[in-house]
Amino acid sequence: MTEAARAAAADPAGTRLPGDVPLDVNGMPHGQPVLDSLVALLDLERIEENIFRGVSPASSPVRVFGGQVAGQALVAAGRTVPPERRVHSLHAYFIRPGDPSIPIVYEVDRTRDGRSFTTRRVVAVQRGKAIFSLSASFQVDEGGIDHAEPMPEVPDPETLPTFGEQIGPLIDKLGRAQPRPIDVRYVTEPPWVSRENGPREARSQVWMRADGVLPDDDLLHVCIAAFASDMTLLDAVLARHGVYWGLDNVNGASLDHAMWFHRRFRADEWLLYDCASPSASGARGLATGRFFSRDGQLVATVVQEGLLRVGD
Structure with a gap:
């Protein structure tokens, strides 16, 4: 475990950030110190060859944020794979x-090591029970056919x-008054604003990027994107x-999450997250998302189904 990770484990909320940390209009920390806390959060402690341990920020809500456990599980998988093999897909279920x-313990199963592809399965455990499972596939770089939808x-x-x-007037009621390592800018009207006008198109578009500078580590950039992908996806539903x-009387949780990584990108550069919901039924809502780089390249695709119970 690095010194940064030890500091995050001792103070995962970042409450001992430097005195000159930048504050947003609501007085909440943001920028490089907060991003560094997220990077430290993803720097898991290796307990055994295939077993890792992670922590959560002290400022977490009553349950662990889905993007955090997905990002940490992908870190655990990636640390058992040669660096020349890059992750190209993940499929995950939120179990409990x-x-x-x-702490969360991540147990990695080295499922397969082939000539071109490597497969890993990760189970996240607390109190002896699985809370999350992830399968990830890694591939050596290869050439081939190439096309993509436009941004x-x-x-x-x-x-x-x-x-x-945008959130300022409602920050106390919505409980968003906490450090944010991801800079998010809504293209479409934020859902807490659009709700005043009733239902609208099942779509959400935001620009997002890590709020600072990240190291040149492909796996880290992918894990940051996995973390961020769970932040606004269900807005479309x-x-x-x-x-x-x-x-409103809305209760929900992520049920499963899948991502495909098409092209290299940097998570500390602007990415357009274009999300839509093709269907909702049975107290579940399906959402799809596409990440585009600033120059218009489609770099990743996301699909998630969430539990959504809406009352009167």
Whole structure:
């Protein structure tokens, strides 16, 4: 475990950030120190050859954030794979709510090591029970056919208000007053705003990037994207029904999560996250997302089904 990881384990909420840490319009820390805390959170402690341990921020809600456990599990898988093999897909299930007050143990099964592909399975465990499982596939770089859908036309991220500027009037009610390592700028109207006008198109578009500079580590950039992919994906489902977390009687949780990584990217550069919901039924909502780099390259695709119980 690195010194940064030890510091995060001792103070995972980043409450002892430097005195000159930048604050947003709501007085909450952001920028490089907060991003460094996330990087440290992903720097798992190796207990045995195939067993790792991670912690959660002290400022976590009542259960572990899904993007965190997905990112940590992918780190665990990647640390058992040669660096020249890059992750190209992951498929995961959220089995039980995670308890942020205790560590999470990640057990890696080295399923297969082929000539071109490597497969790993990871189970996240707390109190002797599985809370999350992930299968990931890694591949050596190969050439081949190449095409992709074009990026939608959207405004530049610099022209859009920050998350803090948009959420400000509702920050106390929504409970978003905590350090944010990901800079998020809504292209579409934020769901907590659009709900005032009732249901709208089942779509959500945001620009996002790690709020600082990351090391040149392909796996880390992918894990940061996996973390961020769970932040706004279900917004597309909620928008279709004019409701939002904390403002309406909505309860939900991620059920499963899949990602495909098509091209290399940097998570500390702007990525457009274009999300849509093709269907919701049976107290579940399906959402799809596409990550585009600033120059229009489709770099990743995401699919998630979430549990969504909406009351009167």
